[in-house]
Amino acid sequence: MNSENPNPTKTTAIETVRAQLRDQILNFDLPPGTRLHVDNLRLKFDVSTATMREALSRLLIDNLVTTERQRGFWVRELSLEDFRSISEARKIIEIGALRSSLDNRDDNWEGDIFAAYRKLKLIEDRLLSKQDLTLTSEWHLRNREFHDCLVQNCRNPWLIDFRRLLHQHSDRYHRLVLKDNRKHRDVSQEHADIFESAIDGNVERCVVLVENHIDTTVDLISNRLLQWSDQQPQ
Numbered sequence: 001m002n003s004e005n006p007n008p009t010k011t012t013a014i015e016t017v018r019a020q021l022r023d024q025i026l027n028f029d030l031p032p033g034t035r036l037h038v039d040n041l042r043l044k045f046d047v048s049t050a051t052m053r054e055a056l057s058r059l060l061i062d063n064l065v066t067t068e069r070q071r072g073f074w075v076r077e078l079s080l081e082d083f084r085s086i087s088e089a090r091k092i093i094e095i096g097a098l099r100s101s102l103d104n105r106d107d108n109w110e111g112d113i114f115a116a117y118r119k120l121k122l123i124e125d126r127l128l129s130k131q132d133l134t135l136t137s138e139w140h141l142r143n144r145e146f147h148d149c150l151v152q153n154c155r156n157p158w159l160i161d162f163r164r165l166l167h168q169h170s171d172r173y174h175r176l177v178l179k180d181n182r183k184h185r186d187v188s189q190e191h192a193d194i195f196e197s198a199i200d201g202n203v204e205r206c207v208v209l210v211e212n213h214i215d216t217t218v219d220l221i222s223n224r225l226l227q228w229s230d231q232q233p234q
Helices: 008-026 038-045 049-061 080-103 107-129 133-150 157-176 187-200 203-231
Strands: 065-068 072-075
Touching: 008 038, 008 049, 008 157, 038 049, 049 065, 049 072, 080 133, 080 157, 080 203, 107 133, 107 187, 133 187, 157 203, 187 203
Parallel strands: none
Antiparallel strands: 065 072
16 A cells, blocks of 8 residues: 555646646746635645645645735735746845856866857847747756756755745746846846856856856846836736
């Protein structure tokens, strides 16, 4: 008898609902502040009340959903203060993971970072001549892969787990302001400098470049978040 997972079907249903709701929240199909009615969602996903409540409870742990006693569940609101707090924590964790990863460079890491950077540069070169939403979405995926590769040799699993959680929350804000920002910065050059310093093993220079890279992104998103807040109904 498997005492660790007595009902795998129910567990799978919970995770399926959780994953679908998570994607809807991150993609703003469920906007910030939306009330999540358990009965309505239960019927929509064709699951039991217990399954739906458990899925929502797991999203509470992810901090994508909030609740008030006896009053139900809501999609977590966005705010400038929240974004800056996430970004401050993300910067600390990112730099810690980066230092650990660069201290543990090996041939596999170098091969992966070369490949990730090459794919990122290809999409950035295309974006210089053609503005396309599909290309922009693909750029965000490749940008994430590049930064993930930079820290993949981090030997501290806690740093990796915290980094993943913080990036998930930061991604909500990035998607909110998913626009071309090439007028404000030369992202391609920033990535080239980060890549070269990482390959050269210049840890301190790479750390400074990544810190500046994050700070510039935070400033741009903060400004756009203020504009978005001003446009929301009072």
